[in-house]
Amino acid sequence: MIPVSCGDIAKAVGGELAGVDPAAVVDARVATDSREVVPGGLFVALPGERVDGHDFVPAVTEAGVTVSLTTRPIEGCPCVVVADTQTALGELARYVVAQLPDLTVIGLTGSQGKTSTKDLIAQLLTPYGATVAPVGSFNNEIGHPLTALQADRSTRFLVAEMGARHTGDINYLCRITPPKVGLVLNVGHSHIGEFGSQDAIAVAKGEMIENVVAGGTAVLNADDPRVAAMASRTQQSVRTFGEAPEADVRATGIKVDGEGRPSFTLHTDGQSFDVQLQLIGEHNVSNALAAATAALAVGLTPEQVANGLNTAARVSQARMEVTERADGVTVINDAYNANPDSVRAALKALVAIGRARGARTWAVLGEMLELGDTSSTEHDAVGRLAVRLDVNRLVAVGPGAKPIHLGASLEGSWGNESAYFDTIPEALELLRAELRGGDVVLVKSSKASNLRSLADALLEEGAS
Known part of the structure; x- marks a missing residue:
């Protein structure tokens, strides 16, 4: 962040100063989380579903921020008051980049x-x-x-x-x-x-x-x-x-x-x-x-x-993150997000690794969200692809992922290779019972489906 005076911030975002010297300077981190503020920085008070950032303005002022972006004056706290703090955040960034x-x-x-x-x-x-x-x-x-x-x-x-x-x-x-x-x-x-x-x-x-x-x-x-x-x-x-x-x-x-x-x-x-x-x-x-x-x-x-x-190395977590447990089970954590194209790519990678190692492959898949009217068809197609790629075991988790299991069950000669569970604990129980050393397990779903917690559980158990 370049140093910017509160007066210039107010002009950039179309705000009004309340309880702050126009010459005071912001020269440190801009934060929307009160736990991340630093002295000399700026706090953006965003409204949330559970909490309102305005409730934390006194605390961040005490912590040393120069000013807060707010939608109303707050007594005893230096503020730039704007109509909408999210919009003002964008305008401030636009101003800084232009400098x-x-x-x-x-x-x-x-x-x-x-x-x-x-x-x-x-x-x-x-x-x-x-x-x-x-x-x-x-x-x-x-x-x-x-x-x-x-x-x-x-x-x-x-x-x-x-x-x-x-x-x-x-x-x-x-x-x-x-x-x-x-x-x-x-x-x-x-x-x-x-x-x-x-x-x-x-x-x-x-x-x-x-x-x-x-x-x-x-x-x-x-x-x-x-x-x-x-x-x-x-x-x-x-x-x-x-x-x-x-x-x-x-x-x-x-x-x-x-x-x-x-x-x-x-x-x-x-x-x-x-x-x-x-x-x-x-x-x-x-x-x-x-x-x-x-x-x-x-x-x-x-x-x-x-x-x-x-x-170049992998930087962001839960994106084709490969970890081998002490017992020889390899977990591929790709559960940050999912859509039909990325699931197809992940399945192909799983099969390539399994084939090269002569290993048994598992695909643990959750729901792909925001597919609208195509959701059932796309999930069904993923299940059928898993069969065609010759994934050894398929585990579909959560009601939205059930068409994956149904598609696999209707494709080819599969018998008990595919399983469906409503909840993550149920799926974990199967994995605990049947995984063995050398197996390769892909875990993938949309973020909100929370299969990342399943991947974390598999890794924690492997570490213990």
């Missing part, structure tokens, strides 16, 4: 792979300049401005992951951080219940390309027709990635080793480099190509990109 003319913003979106790709881009860029990127999936109207506010005058790169649940969401986020490089990974089924169709999702994701600033670069997936078509939505330079022969940055000779890690030959600008990813799953090849293309667009050389990809 950093040397900052390069790399914006990215897509139906899946955003966080893994964001982590890759940040690792590629960090050796060549101070880089700010979101922690986890801070990609909405609150997390995005909080990330942007971490930038200061020493920051060279800001990697801005942007999610969308409605048309216009990415326009809003790009207004806060106008991208010099705008990247669209793919158009899948995530949030299709909100958007209604993949074509509608493409309209929303393409807002990223429309917001690339003059002289910038749009980075598009040549393997996804809906993404490739977005080239018509910008007048800026376009660079493509993928396995397609026409892609500017492409991969050939993809292989997956016994740990599920893909390798490939990277081709770009007439040069070729061998890449061995440390990430799990063949789907990460596309993420790596996207990250490479974005890094090349901001000035890295092909050799620097290839070297960076070879050493």
